[in-house]
Amino acid sequence: MSLEALNKRVKTDLSYLAFGGPDWVRPVDHPNGHVYDVIIVGGGQSGLGTAFGLLRERISNILVIDENKEGLEGPWETYARMVTLRTPKQLTSIDQGIPSLTFRSWWEAQVGAEGWEAIDKIPRGDWMNYLRWYRQVLGLPVINEVKLKLIEPTEEGIHRLHIEGAGAPSKTLLARKVVLATGIQGGGEWHVPTMISEKCPRHLYAHTSEAIDFEALKGKKVAVLGGGASAFDNANFALTEGATEAHVFLRRKEMPRINPIRQMESSGMIEHFHVLSDADKYAAMSHFFKHNQPPTNDTFGRASQWPGFHLHLASPWLDVEATSEGAAVVTTPQGKFTFDFLIISTGLLTDPALRPELSLVESHIARWGDRYRAPEEVFNPVLDAHPYLSPGFAFLSRDEEGKKLLHGLFAFNYSALISCGLSASALSGMRFAIPRLASAIAEELFLDDREKNLIDYFDYDEVEFVGEWPKVTSKL
Numbered sequence: 322m323s324l325e326a327l328n329k330r331v332k333t334d335l336s337y338l339a340f341g342g343p344d345w346v347r348p349v350d351h352p353n354g355h356v357y358d359v360i361i362v363g364g365g366q367s368g369l370g371t372a373f374g375l376l377r378e379r380i381s382n383i384l385v386i387d388e389n390k391e392g393l394e395g396p397w398e399t400y401a402r403m404v405t406l407r408t409p410k411q412l413t414s415i416d417q418g419i420p421s422l423t424f425r426s427w428w429e430a431q432v433g434a435e436g437w438e439a440i441d442k443i444p445r446g447d448w449m450n451y452l453r454w455y456r457q458v459l460g461l462p463v464i465n466e467v468k469l470k471l472i473e474p475t476e477e478g479i480h481r482l483h484i485e486g487a488g489a490p491s492k493t494l495l496a497r498k499v500v501l502a503t504g505i506q507g508g509g510e511w512h513v514p515t516m517i518s519e520k521c522p523r524h525l526y527a528h529t530s531e532a533i534d535f536e537a538l539k540g541k542k543v544a545v546l547g548g549g550a551s552a553f554d555n556a557n558f559a560l561t562e563g564a565t566e567a568h569v570f571l572r573r574k575e576m577p578r579i580n581p582i583r584q585m586e587s588s589g590m591i592e593h594f595h596v597l598s599d600a601d602k603y604a605a606m607s608h609f610f611k612h613n614q615p616p617t618n619d620t621f622g623r624a625s626q627w628p629g630f631h632l633h634l635a636s637p638w639l640d641v642e643a644t645s646e647g648a649a650v651v652t653t654p655q656g657k658f659t660f661d662f663l664i665i666s667t668g669l670l671t672d673p674a675l676r677p678e679l680s681l682v683e684s685h686i687a688r689w690g691d692r693y694r695a696p697e698e699v700f701n702p703v704l705d706a707h708p709y710l711s712p713g714f715a716f717l718s719r720d721e722e723g724k725k726l727l728h729g730l731f732a733f734n735y736s737a738l739i740s741c742g743l744s745a746s747a748l749s750g751m752r753f754a755i756p757r758l759a760s761a762i763a764e765e766l767f768l769d770d771r772e773k774n775l776i777d778y779f780d781y782d783e784v785e786f787v788g789e790w791p792k793v794t795s796k797l
């Protein structure tokens with residue numbers, strides 16, 4: 322099957338499912354302009370999948386905005402540096418159960434069934450190409466180069482979004498519901514330990530989430546701090562681009578070997594996580610954080626095959642100093658090491674207080690620490706700072722005043738991890754999470770208009786049956 326034939330197949334499949342049809346949501350008028358039923362912030366796979374999920378619910382008065390140029394949403398072609406995705410290739414996600422929308426369909430349409438057999442994992446750039454195709458074949462309403470700066474709740478229960486960027490059609494947009502599909506750092510920010518940010522000049526280090534000039538690292542000695550998959554991706558990338566040495570430093574005495582995500586993918590832990598009690602959710606995610614994700618075998622294999630690759634276990638950085646010659650000296654319990662450049666792969670901090678777009682409402686957002694007191698053996702302040710969300714990804718309020726302000730705001734990003742499990746945070750969860758999010762939004766829209774919806778129902782008097790009885794027979 323060619324790509325052209327697949328595009329037709331998608332249309333046919335959707336028509337078999339009676340996709341589309343008239344919206345059921347009532348339009349809302351506002352003196353300041355058009356009111357969208359839903360604005361989705363972020364045009365990565367979560368945002369695109371959510372848009373499709375809402376269209377399936379017959380909610381089409383929606384808009385997706387993304388700060389990046391078209392085709393460069395998410396990490397895939399910006400700062401991700403692995404050769405392939407980490408996810409098993411056969412896992413389905415934003416296709417939402419429609420076979421012709423899967424990555425496999427799209428891949429086989431171009432390279433045939435043997436081409437599918439030939440790949441072990443999905444090449445990173447091809448995943449981005451698949452997302453571009455998905456957006457295009459579904460005709461999703463996305464505008465690029467539009468950044469959300471601030472959410473301002475209005476008196477009428479509508480949210481005014483302050484936006485900017487080359488693609489912004491105006492300074493503000495109005496929406497009844499807002500989904501923050503803002504990605505892995507969208508619930509907080511990337512983390513650089515202050516020991517580094519305060520003591521090292523900016524040109525001597527970068528976080529893995531930043532653009533790094535690897536050309537400038539040719540022939541140089543690089544250190545990578547962190548033991549997760551990205552640390553090894555970056556070490557491998559630096560060596561591939563010509564760095565002579567890449568040293569990865571881990572606090573742990575041994576490499577992490579267990580990936581809890583693989584267990585969750587086959588045990589029901591992803592699809593049914595939201596029905597667990599708070600105590601179970603907290604304990605499960607505390608365990609998840611303890612393990613972290615190890616690098617994939619192929620990533621580790623690629624990095625470690627270079628003669629310039631070095632692994633330092635039991636080597637937390639105790640101190641970092643910049644020398645007058647423009648190098649960085651790292652002190653560990655195993656000794657001091659000198660490098661030309663430091664790459665920091667120390668993960669994220671999640672807390673609504675770190676998000677500028679939530680600054681008017683964050684003080685009302687309930688956190689896990691407000692709702693659940695964890696026993697000492699699983700307590701982790703990082704978990705406590707996560708928002709305590711509804712099973713449908715809605716922010717909940719700490720206080721009476723915040724209820725109205727937060728109504729209609731949904732967090733479909735990494736910060737949903739403790740409340741809703743693997744959902745927006747990895748491909749493995751999206752197949753289950755997106756329909757739940759779309760249905761929660763649809764239910765809230767329906768209930769917001771409950772009174773009018775019921776009046777319409779009771780007043781309905783359209784005649785359907787036109788038969789007559791007793792039958793009038795002709796006298797002729």
Ligand SMILES: Cc1cc2nc3c(=O)[nH]c(=O)nc-3n(C[C@H](O)[C@H](O)[C@H](O)COP(=O)(O)OP(=O)(O)OC[C@H]3O[C@@H](n4cnc5c(N)ncnc54)[C@H](O)[C@@H]3O)c2cc1C
Pocket residue numbers: 362363364365366367368386387388389393394395396400401402405406407408467468469470502503504505507551678733734745746747748749
């Ligand atoms: C290096 C790396 C490798 C990864 N590899 C895998 C993997 O192999 N498998 C896997 O399942 N997961 C992986 N992940 C996790 C990955 O982030 C998610 O699976 C995926 O990107 C989540 O999609 P998303 O749409 O939620 O977020 P993203 O893809 O990050 O998309 C969010 C979008 O929102 C935009 N945005 C954010 N804030 C605003 C704003 N205020 N205004 C406008 N736009 C905004 C962002 O720029 C971005 O384009 C990886 C993550 C990283 C960082």
